[in-house]
Each structure stands twice: as structure tokens, then as C-alpha cells.
Amino acid sequence: MSRISIILSTVFILFVYPLVLYSQPVNVGIVADAWGKEFELLSRQVKTEIEALANAGEGAIFKELSANWQPSRATESLQDFLQDPEVDVVVTLGFLSSEAAARLPVYSKPVIAATVLDPELQELPAQSGKNSDMLHFSWIESFIQLKKDMHSFARIFEFSNLAVIIPHALYSEFRVIDTYLTGNENSFTVSFIPVEKNENPLEQLPVGTDAAMVFPLIQHSDTAITEIFSGLNEQGIPSLSVTGSTYLERGATITFTPSRAFQQVARQVAVRVVKATEENSLYDVLAVTDKPERNPIINMEGLRLTGHFPQWDELDNAILLNVSKIPGEELTLHKAIALALENNLQGKITDQDLRIAEKDIRIAQANILPQIEASGTAVQLSENLVESAMGQKGEFTITGSVSLKQIIYSEAAYANIALKKLMAENAKQSNRQTILDIVLNVSEAYISLLFAKNNLQIKNENIGATLQNLELSKAKxxxxxxxxxxxxxxxxxxxxxxxxxxxxxARYKAAMYRLNEQLDQPVGNSIATPDSVDVSKTILQHQHILDFYFSNPLLSEKYADFLMNEMMAYSPELEQLATAGEIVDRQKLMKIRQMYLPEVALVGSADQAFVREGVIRNPQLPVPPPPDDITWNLGLRVSIPIFEGGRKKNEIQKAAIEQEKIAWQKEDLLNKLEMGIRSNVQFLQTSYREMELAENAARAAKENFHATQDAYAQGMANVAQLTDAQSVMIQTRQMALGARYQYVLDYVNTERLQGNFSFLEDDSERVQYANRLLNYLTQE
Incomplete structure (x- = not known):
């Protein structure tokens, strides 16, 4: 029940209560334009309010008929009820039925027209206040203020061509609506688009349509209604929902009809029904017409879809729905991580480092394979050099050569291969560390975005509660x-x-920008996240086991011990340090071996003179001519350093110092990792306990706020108490939200320290991890 209606209920009861003390059962006949979602909802609300006021007597009995969008049927139904001795009061719901009621020539029993479009346009009898001068007839102006809302819609969105989407039956049988909405005071053109059951009117829209006004489409299915608004949004056409926020949830842009409008008109009907049954007259009914300010209700998601933003200075007191909902494909945490691993620049850099390290291994291995080189030489000699060569050289010579070198044993070459493999392993662990850091950063950014999104929703709901209290204070x-x-x-x-x-x-957008940066997407991109995502279920795959660990402080220490064991097996930082130690060990061993092991290589070459011209021979000297076929040589080269100025000794000593340094670094890293794990386990346990405490506080604060709001409406609490209750409610909701997401963040950080994210593993690996965790818990 609306808080503001409490005041009105008090006023109603002041004159209704004496009337209902001795009332008999109220027999009410209800005539509706047609049956559908909106009419059924209004009918239920009317019956509920009548029963609530009639409870002091013998209750209420209802009979219902539908005009099926036909004025003649509405008149017939009215006459049937007027002639029915078992009906005391007749109530009409809808423009057609209320029009028919207003045109009855005689009222033999009380008739209440609950939804009159416009009393002046329909030339209804003059009233004093809101009371009919006729003995048995009373009317209530419709809670749907079509013309006023249409002009407010035009002022906010500044459109030129409005399409009015209306059920065909209503439009054809209630043509006064055409005259009513197409007055000379309009600064825009109005086109009516009548639609049959589940018909989509988008193809019927006139060219240039830049706004739509949608009546209740009671014959349309929810899917058909959603498709209509989806199509309007895709075409950038903002839409006005006539009947309230129900259509906003299906994509409509704006409405001015408050959510409690049905209740308000139902209450006014109920007051008149009880008055009529007790006094058999509707003359001099007390006029209590609750007309609060019709604050616009904006669907921000639909607004973003249209890309047509309003004049915000017209929306000072607007109520915003779906403020944090972004249109587009929703991004889950797993999708965000996959996208980051694919696109993140730091990840791409470390991937290249790993590829370079793998190539370095191939290069080192190439050094121990046969090295074959071919060359060609062309030489032009001076005549005196040719003469002095005694027939062994020509004036012009072209020679081809092939050389071979094959390392049989070289400590430096084999050590280089081993070192490159170790460096590749180091690069692999560095790449894995980068991946873990990317997952951590993306998870933190994603969770921060969810927190900012929900925090924005809380702040928006605070605005809604404040507007409600402002309206309540104005009524008081x-x-x-x-x-x-x-x-x-x-x-x-x-x-x-x-x-x-x-x-x-602003914080929500900043969180979105941060996540885009992590995903290496355009920073200004919008990111849609699921509405009701419980990210803890995505990340915490074995919460039932953690519940046992956190139930006892000693068990939480045992959980830290388990994480230490996992860290020793999976931590990339430890692996990198271990690999660095192996690199130093191998370098030291290489230096020692080079002091006494020689380098052995097979070397050889072959030469062939293809052209030898201008040879000058001395026949007096017994010098054979140079060979015309291939000449070759093959040999074994063995080398060992004799004296290098003590370089090898100093390199060995340096390696020993580096080994000692790495041992200390490992000890320091282990201490830091253990400190981080044990500290994070304590933070995790604390945030685990704070979740329930914060939820309890938020629940109690919410109940206290509603109790205080009721007391304020009844004059039993002052404004300071209500503002304090509302402030505490908002603060505790933020605390509960923060505690929930802090717990998830603490868990993600803890898993990062162990060197592995269990929530990213496949099903079998997750089961194995959960089994290890459970087994460790049960170990003595």
C-alpha cells in the first residue's frame, strides 16, 4: 500500500466508518470495456478496496460483465444490472463503459463511472467539487490524463509527429478520443494507428514519425508488446506508456501514470460504493481526490536504445528506472577474462617473449649442427705477380670453395642450449604470471563494475524513496x-x-572505463552486465567446504596451510626463482668444465678452379702445373684455454654468490607469500562473517524505515526520525553490497596468491581441487 494513501485513508474513514458499522453485504455489478491485463488488474483492485471498507459489515458480492469494446453491449450490461434486484451498485471501468453510464436516461440505482475521459468534452452534468448533482450518479475522472501527459511528453522530447497506437476496437467505438487528442493547441501532428490482436504497427507508422503514444494493448501478448517497443527503440522513436510503468519494463521510454494509480481510483470507487449502499444515494459524496504531482518515470535502458535524450531540465523530479542497465550483449565474468586474455596488450607482450625464448632454443641448437659454407672468388692479377707465381696462378682466376665445421664437443655450445631452455621455462612462468595478473585485474575491475552498478541502483532507489516522502509531506x-x-x-x-x-x-562510468582498458577495448565502450548476477556463485565453486573452514578460527589457519601447499606447487613466482637458480647452477657448471674440457671440432674445405687464364710457365723450371680438379682438406681441431687472467675462477665465484643471493630471495619470497596468504585468509574470513551481519543490518534498517514511514504518515514520528531511518537504510544496503563483493574480491586475491584460479578450471579439475581441499580439512 502506498504510504501517501494512508492520509487519504484516514480522511475516507472519518466519514465512511460510521456508515459501515451496520452495513449489509454490498452487491456490486462491474461493467468493463473488455477483459485483459489492465482491466483485470483494476477490477481486482476495486474489489479489494470495496471488501476492505465493507468488512465492518457483511462483506461484498460481485458480478462482472464485459462490453467487449462495444458501446451497445456496455449499455445492455448497465441495464441488466439496473434491473437486477441482486445488484445494489453499478461500477463502470473504461472509457466506453463510463461514457455509456453517463448517457443513461434514468438511474434507478447508484451508478459510478470510474474512468471518465474528460467531463467537459463529454458534457457531463456540472458538479460541485467532484460530486454529481444527480441523485444516483457519480463519476471519477480517469487517472490516465491523456492530454496533459501527451503535452508533457512533447515538451520533454520536442517531437513533430506523434503516432498514437491504440486498440482498433476502442478507436472505432470511442471516436471522441480523436477529437480529444487532435486539438488546435498541439504543436505537433497526431496520427492514430489502430491495431488488432497481436498486430505490430511498425510498418503502418507514417513517414517522419518521431514519437509514439501507446494505449493499453490488452489483446496483445507480452511477447508482442515487447516486439513493438523493441522496434520503436531500434528506429530511435521514444514512446509514452499511457497506463504506467508496466510497459516501461517491456521497453517503453516514459510514463506519467504513477504505479499506485489503480489503487487510488479503486479507493475512490470503494468510498462511493459504501456511501451509496448505506444511504442509497450518491448525492453530496465527500470529494476526496488524491491528485499528486505526476512525476515522469523514465526507462533509462529504453532511452539509451533510442539514442534520443530529453530536455533534462524538464525532469527535475523524474523517477529513473533501469539506470544501470546498458543495452547490448551481456558480458559475463568468464567472457571478460577470455576477452582480456585475447586482447590485453601486456599479455600479448609476454606471449611474444615466450615465442622469442623458443626461437632462442632453436638458434642454440643450430650451433651444434654441421656448419657448411660455399663461396666463389674471381681474381685479376697484375702481370708481374703472374710471372713470379711460376705457373701456379693465372692472370684471371675464378675459384669455388666449400668449408665445413662440425662441433664434436663444446661445453659452451651445449651449456648454451640448456640455458636457453631454462630461459624459455622462465619466460613460460613469466607468461603464466602475467595471465594470472590479467585474470586478477579483470576480475577486480568486473566486480568493481558490478558494485558500482548496484550502488547506482541503490542511490536511485533512495531518490525514489525521497520523492515519495516529499509527496507525503506535501499531502500532510x-x-x-x-x-x-x-x-x-x-x-x-x-x-x-x-x-x-x-x-x-560517475563512479559507474569510471569502473566501466577501467574494465574496457583491461580488455583493450575502446575506453568509452558501454558494457552490459547481467541484471541479477551473483558473481560469488561463478567464482566460489566450493563455498560449502569453505563454510566448514570459516566456522572455526583453527580451521581457518588450516585453510591457510592448504593454500601454502597449493602455492608451493603452482606459484609462478616461485617457479621463476627456481628456474633462475638452475640457470646460475648451469652457468657455474659450464665455467668449471671449461677449465679442463677441450673444445673438439671437425673442420675441412674443398676448392675448385673453374677459370684460370693467363698462366705464365717457365719451361726451364720443373714446377708442375696447378691442379684442374678439386682440392680438399679435412682435420680435427682441439682447443683448451691455458691462461685467461683468472677470468674463469672469478666467474665461478660470482656464480656461487648469485646462488646464495637466489636462496635468500626464495626465502624472502616464501615469507611474503605466506604473509599474503595468511593475511588474506583472515580478511576472507572477516568479510565472510560481515556478509551476514551486513545483511541483517540492512534487513532491520529497511523494516525500521517502513515502520517509521508509516508512523510519520500517521503523525507519530517526525521528519528527523524518518530521514535518519532512510539514511541508515541506504547506508546498510551499501554496507551489505560492499561486504558481498569484498568477500568475492578477497577470495580472488587469495587464489591469485596460491598461483591458480580454481573457478577457471574444467569440471574435473574443479572436482579434484575440491577433493584436495576437503581431504585437507579432514586430516588430523
Whole structure:
């Protein structure tokens, strides 16, 4: 029940209660334009309110008929009820039925037209206040203020061509609606688009349509209605929902009809019904017409889909829905991690480092394979050099050569291969460390985005609660039960709340930018996340086991011991340090071996003179001519250093120093990792316990707020108590939200320290991890 309606209920009861003390069963006949979602909802609300007021007597009995969108059927149904001795009061729901009721020539029993479109346009009898001068007829102006809402819609969105989507039966049988909405005061054109059951009107829209006004499509399915609004949004056409926020959840852009409108009109009907049954007259019915400010209700998701943003200065007191919902494909945590691993620049850099290390291994291995080189030489000699060569050289010579070198044993070459493999392993662990850091950073950014999104929603709901209290204080001030100071206090609270909302929205966008940076996407991209995502279920795959660990402080230490064991097996930092130690060990061994092991290599060459011209021979000298076929040589080269100035000795000593340094680094790293793990386990246990405490606090604060709001409406609490209750409610909701996400963040950080994210493993690996965790818990 709306808090503001409490005041109105008090006023109603002041004159209704004496009437219902001795009432008999109320027999009510209800005539509706047609049966469908909206009419059925209004009918249920009317019956509920009548029963609530009739409970002091013998209750209420209802009969219902539908006009099926036919004025003649509405008149027939009215006459049937007027002639039915078992019906005391007749109520009409809908424009057609209310019009038919207003046109009855005689009212033999009380008739209440609950939804009159416009009393002046329909030339209804003059009223004093909101009371009919006719003995048995009373009407209530419709809670749907079509013309006023249409003009407010035009002022906010500044459109030129409005399409009115309306059920065909209503439009054809209630043509006064055409005259009503196409007045000369419009600064825009209005086109009516009548639709049959489940018909999509998008193809019927006139060229240039830049706004749509949608009536209740009671014959349409939910899917058909969603498709209509989806199509309007895709075409960038903002839409006005006539009947309230129900259509906003299906994609409509804006409405001015408050969610409690059905309840308000139902209550006014109920008051008139009880009055009529007790006095058999509707003359001089007390006019209590609750007409609060019709604050616009904006669907931010639909607004973003249209890309048509309104004049925000017209929306000071607007109620925003789906403020944190972004259109587009939703990004889950696993998708975000996969996208980051694919696109992250730091990840790409370390991937290249690993590929380079693998190539270095191939290069080192190439050094111990046969090295064959072919060359060609062309030489032009001077005549005196040719003469002095005694027939062995020509004036012009072209020679081809092939050389071979094959290392049989070289400590430096084989050690180089081993070192490159160790360096590749080091690069692999460095790459794995980078991947873990990327997963951690993306998880933190994603969880921060979810927190900012939900925090924005909380701040927006705070605005809604403040607007409700402001409306309540205005009603109290108007009735004389409150003062203008209360109104001013809520105006101040409203503006402070809007400042907090702006800050929350900025933080939401900043969190989105941060996640985009981690994903290496354009920073300004919008990111849609699931509405009701419980990220803890995605990350904490074995919470039932952790519940046991956190139930006892001693067991939490045991959980830390388990994580230490996992860290020793999986930590890439430890693996890198271990690999660095192996590199130093291998370098030291190489230096020692080079002191006494020689390098052995097979060397050889072959030469062939292809052209030898201008040879000058001396026949007096017995010098054979140079060979015309291939000449070759093959040999074994053995080398060992004799004296290098003590370089090898100093290199060995340096390696020993590095070994000692690495041992200390490993000890220091282990201490830091253990400190991090044990500290994070304590943080994790604390946030685990704070979740329940924060939820309890938030639940109690919410109940206290509603109790205080009810007390304020009844004059039993002051504005300071209500503002304090609301402030505590918002703070505890933020605390509960923060505790939930902090627990998940602490867990992610703890898993990072162990060197492995269990929530990213496949099903079998997750089962193995859970078994290890459970087995460790049960070990003595």
C-alpha cells in the first residue's frame, strides 16, 4: 500500500466508518470495456478496496460483465444490472463503459463511472467539487490524463509527429478520443494507428514519425508488446506508456501514470460504493481526490536504445528506472577474462617473449649442427705477380670453395642450449604470471563494475524513496497535519540525494572505463552486465567446504596451510626463482668444465678452379702445373684455454654468490607469500562473517524505515526520525553490497596468491581441487 494513501485513508474513514458499522453485504455489478491485463488488474483492485471498507459489515458480492469494446453491449450490461434486484451498485471501468453510464436516461440505482475521459468534452452534468448533482450518479475522472501527459511528453522530447497506437476496437467505438487528442493547441501532428490482436504497427507508422503514444494493448501478448517497443527503440522513436510503468519494463521510454494509480481510483470507487449502499444515494459524496504531482518515470535502458535524450531540465523530479542497465550483449565474468586474455596488450607482450625464448632454443641448437659454407672468388692479377707465381696462378682466376665445421664437443655450445631452455621455462612462468595478473585485474575491475552498478541502483532507489516522502509531506502540509518545514527538509534531502546519484553514476562510468582498458577495448565502450548476477556463485565453486573452514578460527589457519601447499606447487613466482637458480647452477657448471674440457671440432674445405687464364710457365723450371680438379682438406681441431687472467675462477665465484643471493630471495619470497596468504585468509574470513551481519543490518534498517514511514504518515514520528531511518537504510544496503563483493574480491586475491584460479578450471579439475581441499580439512 502506498504510504501517501494512508492520509487519504484516514480522511475516507472519518466519514465512511460510521456508515459501515451496520452495513449489509454490498452487491456490486462491474461493467468493463473488455477483459485483459489492465482491466483485470483494476477490477481486482476495486474489489479489494470495496471488501476492505465493507468488512465492518457483511462483506461484498460481485458480478462482472464485459462490453467487449462495444458501446451497445456496455449499455445492455448497465441495464441488466439496473434491473437486477441482486445488484445494489453499478461500477463502470473504461472509457466506453463510463461514457455509456453517463448517457443513461434514468438511474434507478447508484451508478459510478470510474474512468471518465474528460467531463467537459463529454458534457457531463456540472458538479460541485467532484460530486454529481444527480441523485444516483457519480463519476471519477480517469487517472490516465491523456492530454496533459501527451503535452508533457512533447515538451520533454520536442517531437513533430506523434503516432498514437491504440486498440482498433476502442478507436472505432470511442471516436471522441480523436477529437480529444487532435486539438488546435498541439504543436505537433497526431496520427492514430489502430491495431488488432497481436498486430505490430511498425510498418503502418507514417513517414517522419518521431514519437509514439501507446494505449493499453490488452489483446496483445507480452511477447508482442515487447516486439513493438523493441522496434520503436531500434528506429530511435521514444514512446509514452499511457497506463504506467508496466510497459516501461517491456521497453517503453516514459510514463506519467504513477504505479499506485489503480489503487487510488479503486479507493475512490470503494468510498462511493459504501456511501451509496448505506444511504442509497450518491448525492453530496465527500470529494476526496488524491491528485499528486505526476512525476515522469523514465526507462533509462529504453532511452539509451533510442539514442534520443530529453530536455533534462524538464525532469527535475523524474523517477529513473533501469539506470544501470546498458543495452547490448551481456558480458559475463568468464567472457571478460577470455576477452582480456585475447586482447590485453601486456599479455600479448609476454606471449611474444615466450615465442622469442623458443626461437632462442632453436638458434642454440643450430650451433651444434654441421656448419657448411660455399663461396666463389674471381681474381685479376697484375702481370708481374703472374710471372713470379711460376705457373701456379693465372692472370684471371675464378675459384669455388666449400668449408665445413662440425662441433664434436663444446661445453659452451651445449651449456648454451640448456640455458636457453631454462630461459624459455622462465619466460613460460613469466607468461603464466602475467595471465594470472590479467585474470586478477579483470576480475577486480568486473566486480568493481558490478558494485558500482548496484550502488547506482541503490542511490536511485533512495531518490525514489525521497520523492515519495516529499509527496507525503506535501499531502500532510496540505491537510494541515504537517508543516512547510517538512517539505523543505525533503526538498533538501532530494537535492543531496541527486548529488549522490550523480557521483554514483560517475563512479559507474569510471569502473566501466577501467574494465574496457583491461580488455583493450575502446575506453568509452558501454558494457552490459547481467541484471541479477551473483558473481560469488561463478567464482566460489566450493563455498560449502569453505563454510566448514570459516566456522572455526583453527580451521581457518588450516585453510591457510592448504593454500601454502597449493602455492608451493603452482606459484609462478616461485617457479621463476627456481628456474633462475638452475640457470646460475648451469652457468657455474659450464665455467668449471671449461677449465679442463677441450673444445673438439671437425673442420675441412674443398676448392675448385673453374677459370684460370693467363698462366705464365717457365719451361726451364720443373714446377708442375696447378691442379684442374678439386682440392680438399679435412682435420680435427682441439682447443683448451691455458691462461685467461683468472677470468674463469672469478666467474665461478660470482656464480656461487648469485646462488646464495637466489636462496635468500626464495626465502624472502616464501615469507611474503605466506604473509599474503595468511593475511588474506583472515580478511576472507572477516568479510565472510560481515556478509551476514551486513545483511541483517540492512534487513532491520529497511523494516525500521517502513515502520517509521508509516508512523510519520500517521503523525507519530517526525521528519528527523524518518530521514535518519532512510539514511541508515541506504547506508546498510551499501554496507551489505560492499561486504558481498569484498568477500568475492578477497577470495580472488587469495587464489591469485596460491598461483591458480580454481573457478577457471574444467569440471574435473574443479572436482579434484575440491577433493584436495576437503581431504585437507579432514586430516588430523
Amino acid at each position: 502540509e496540505k491537510s494541515g497535519e504537517g508543516s512547510v518545514s517538512d517539505v523543505n527538509r525533503w526538498i533538501s534531502e532530494l537535492n543531496i540525494g541527486k548529488m549522490d546519484l550523480n557521483d554514483a553514476e
